Amino acid sequence: MQVSERRIVVLGCGGTIAGRAASASDNLGYRAGELGVEELIAHVPVPEGSTLAAEQVANIDSKDLGLAQWCALSQRCAHWLAQTEVAGIVITHGTDTLEETAFFLHAVLAPVKPVVLTGAMRPATSAAADGPQNIADALSVAASPLAQGVCVVLAGTVHGAIEVQKVHSYRADAFGSGDAGPLAYVEEGRLRVLRAWPQGPALRSAGSLPDPDAWPRVEIVMSHAGAGSALVRALVKDGVAGIVVAATGNGTVHEALEGALLAAQEQGVAVRRASRCAQGRVLPQPGDRLPGADGLSPVKARIALMLELMQ
Incomplete structure (x- = not known):
C-alpha cells in the first residue's frame, strides 16, 4: 500500500532570515524582508516522506509588524490546518516580535498540528547565515508526530509559545524559555522531547477576529x-x-x-x-x-x- 506524503506549508513573513546585505561580512547593515520564501527553502533539505508548499503572507521587518499582518497570518494558518493532507506549518519570521506572533497564534488557533515559527539572527547573505539550518530544524519539527501546537525553533532548540522570549540582541542562540525550560531539542533532524507540549483552548477564533481597526x-x-x-x-x-x-x-x-x-x-x-x-x-x-x-x-x-x- 502506498503511503501518502506529509505536506508541510511554509509561510513567509520576512525578517532577518530573508534579509540581504551588501557584504557577506555584514551582519548588521542589512535590509530585512528582501528574499521571498521560495528562495529561502530552495536548498533546504526536506524531511523524508514530506513535500513542501510555500506562500508569502508578508515580507517586512518584524519590528513593523501590525494587527493586519497578524489577522492575515492567522487566517492562512487556519486555512492550511484544515487541509487533511497538511501535517504542519512552518513560518519564517523576524526575531524582534517573533515571541508575540507565536503567542498570538497560540491564542487564536490552539492547533493540534504543529505550527512552527523560526527566524534568523543573521541575514541570508551572511557568511555564517543561521537561517537555512533553522528552517531545516523547523521542518523536522513540523513533520514529527511528537510535535503539536505552536512553538518556536531556533539554534536547535524548541520553545513553547507561552514562555519563549528573545533574550539576546545579537548572538545566534538568542531565545530562551525562562524557568520553564525548552520543550525539546532538534538533533540531526530528530526531535528529543523534554516536556509536554502546552495545549489549551483558543482565547478567540482566528475566523472571528474583527477588522484590525476595531481591535x-x-x-x-x-x-x-x-x-x-x-x-x-x-x-x-x-x-x-x-x-x-x-x-x-x-x-x-x-x-x-x-x-x-x-x-x-x-x-x-x-x-x-x-x-x-x-x-x-x-x-x-x-x-x-x-x-x-x-x-x-x-x-x-x-x-x-x-x-x-x-x-
Whole structure:
C-alpha cells in the first residue's frame, strides 16, 4: 500500500532570515524582508516522506509588524490546518516580535498540528547565515508526530509559545524559555522531547477576529525608579481600552504610577500587572488592587488583554 506524503506549508513573513546585505561580512547593515520564501527553502533539505508548499503572507521587518499582518497570518494558518493532507506549518519570521506572533497564534488557533515559527539572527547573505539550518530544524519539527501546537525553533532548540522570549540582541542562540525550560531539542533532524507540549483552548477564533481597526487599544507602560503618572493620564485621555504595566520584581509598581493606574481602572480602563523580570511570574497576594497577568510577559499580556476585551 502506498503511503501518502506529509505536506508541510511554509509561510513567509520576512525578517532577518530573508534579509540581504551588501557584504557577506555584514551582519548588521542589512535590509530585512528582501528574499521571498521560495528562495529561502530552495536548498533546504526536506524531511523524508514530506513535500513542501510555500506562500508569502508578508515580507517586512518584524519590528513593523501590525494587527493586519497578524489577522492575515492567522487566517492562512487556519486555512492550511484544515487541509487533511497538511501535517504542519512552518513560518519564517523576524526575531524582534517573533515571541508575540507565536503567542498570538497560540491564542487564536490552539492547533493540534504543529505550527512552527523560526527566524534568523543573521541575514541570508551572511557568511555564517543561521537561517537555512533553522528552517531545516523547523521542518523536522513540523513533520514529527511528537510535535503539536505552536512553538518556536531556533539554534536547535524548541520553545513553547507561552514562555519563549528573545533574550539576546545579537548572538545566534538568542531565545530562551525562562524557568520553564525548552520543550525539546532538534538533533540531526530528530526531535528529543523534554516536556509536554502546552495545549489549551483558543482565547478567540482566528475566523472571528474583527477588522484590525476595531481591535481594542492596549498599551504597555513600565514601572521604574522615579516613574510618574503623566503617561497613564495621557493614555486615558487618548481613549486607551487597556494598560499593561511592566512592573518591578513580583509586580510592584512605583506609588505615583500605581495611583494613576488605579484611577484609570476606576474610569473603566482594564489594567494588568506583568513583571519586567525575564524569569518568574507575578504571584498574587491578598488585597491586590491591580490584577496580575497570569504569568505572561508584558508583550504577551497585552495580546491576551486585547483578545479578552474583544469578548
